[in-house]
Amino acid sequence: MSPTEPPDRTPPDRTPLDRTKLLAARYRAAADRPYLAAALYALTVVPTSRVPTMGVDRHWRCYVSPEFVDRTPVPELAGVWIHEVAHLLRDHHGRAARLPAADQRDHARLNIAQDCEINDDLLADGLPLPAGRMEPGLFGLPSGRLFEEYLAGVPPQPAPHDCGSGAHGRPGDWELGGADGPAGVGGVEAEALRRAAAEAMRAHRRSRGTLPGGWERWAEQVLEPVVDWRRVLAGAVREAVAWAGGAVDYTYRRPSRRTPALRGVVLPSLRRPLPSVAVVIDTSGSMGDDDLAAALGEVTGVLREVGVGSRRLAVLACDADVQAVSRVSAVEQIGLAGGGGTDMRVGITAALAARERPDVVIVLTDGWTPWPDEPVGCRLIAVLIGETTDTSAGAPEPPVWVETVRIG
Numbered sequence: 001m002s003p004t005e006p007p008d009r010t011p012p013d014r015t016p017l018d019r020t021k022l023l024a025a026r027y028r029a030a031a032d033r034p035y036l037a038a039a040l041y042a043l044t045v046v047p048t049s050r051v052p053t054m055g056v057d058r059h060w061r062c063y064v065s066p067e068f069v070d071r072t073p074v075p076e077l078a079g080v081w082i083h084e085v086a087h088l089l090r091d092h093h094g095r096a097a098r099l100p101a102a103d104q105r106d107h108a109r110l111n112i113a114q115d116c117e118i119n120d121d122l123l124a125d126g127l128p129l130p131a132g133r134m135e136p137g138l139f140g141l142p143s144g145r146l147f148e149e150y151l152a153g154v155p156p157q158p159a160p161h162d163c164g165s166g167a168h169g170r171p172g173d174w175e176l177g178g179a180d181g182p183a184g185v186g187g188v189e190a191e192a193l194r195r196a197a198a199e200a201m202r203a204h205r206r207s208r209g210t211l212p213g214g215w216e217r218w219a220e221q222v223l224e225p226v227v228d229w230r231r232v233l234a235g236a237v238r239e240a241v242a243w244a245g246g247a248v249d250y251t252y253r254r255p256s257r258r259t260p261a262l263r264g265v266v267l268p269s270l271r272r273p274l275p276s277v278a279v280v281i282d283t284s285g286s287m288g289d290d291d292l293a294a295a296l297g298e299v300t301g302v303l304r305e306v307g308v309g310s311r312r313l314a315v316l317a318c319d320a321d322v323q324a325v326s327r328v329s330a331v332e333q334i335g336l337a338g339g340g341g342t343d344m345r346v347g348i349t350a351a352l353a354a355r356e357r358p359d360v361v362i363v364l365t366d367g368w369t370p371w372p373d374e375p376v377g378c379r380l381i382a383v384l385i386g387e388t389t390d391t392s393a394g395a396p397e398p399p400v401w402v403e404t405v406r407i408g
């Protein structure tokens, strides 16, 4: 018991919490999976009959129903402890906040997708879980995926399903408040707990030779994060287009494709003219065909999604060696010449000279190019393709007013 232990929130007429049984289950979970011990012991127990089983908030408080503890055997309670701490270690609430707004609002579906991400790993690890648990198979979904991948396959839920704000992100009225409240863990401490758990898992794997697959992938991601350039690039393009269109949140401007009644109806917010975009491709650079195709595919895909069709998109191939800039209508027309002598300023100038001046210019290059000295009067995104080590080994940094995304 820490001195800041929060008060028992169970009304006096209800079952008192069997703390001995609950803590025995935590001890068992920590003893069986020692790499989770520090995280499990960072959780503060808050008894409350407001939750049906157990749940966590974003500040590592674990809300526990005394009735649930009473009726659940210790081995299953141990599994639920690991389930709850998994929501927090896997930063479910942080990841939920990066979903589109409509998905974030659908707490029950989101929470079930998150439970699927956790429970298939726990069951594969041989942990018993109480009946009624969610798992991907219930929805015909494969095991071993992340909740972001499961979400589309989880149908709308008639009943609430709530593991707390530590899962889906929205605080329930039974939660105790922010990190400043009783025994709350702050963001920095939570990051440290995640890192320590990932390191403990790696050490466990080295000494024992085994670690459940789900935790192994998670620990790798924590210790050696792979920056998902597609997400970064898509975010930069969306944001630039939204900004250029004068919209703060364009997601509310598009009627859902699942709402056929709205088809053909022009919503007031859609009358805003869509911005036009120019993509300038460095054809004399040293980037590979595959990387270029992937980057261009991502850019054109996002543009199509936000409503910037081919009429508002100019793609320019820029071979500065011969001072030639040509407008292309199909990606297959772009020939990569290789070699050096890139000057993407030529391509940017050509793009800005078009009759319909672009609001956003996206430059795909290997980075070995000079950049304009001054802001060019539109949003400029530099997509640097190829080995980042090459880039850092001498290619000029784009100026600070250029938004830069690195691929490779």
Ligand SMILES: [Zn+2]
Binding pocket: 083, 087, 114, 115, 163, 167
């Ligand atoms: Zn859960």
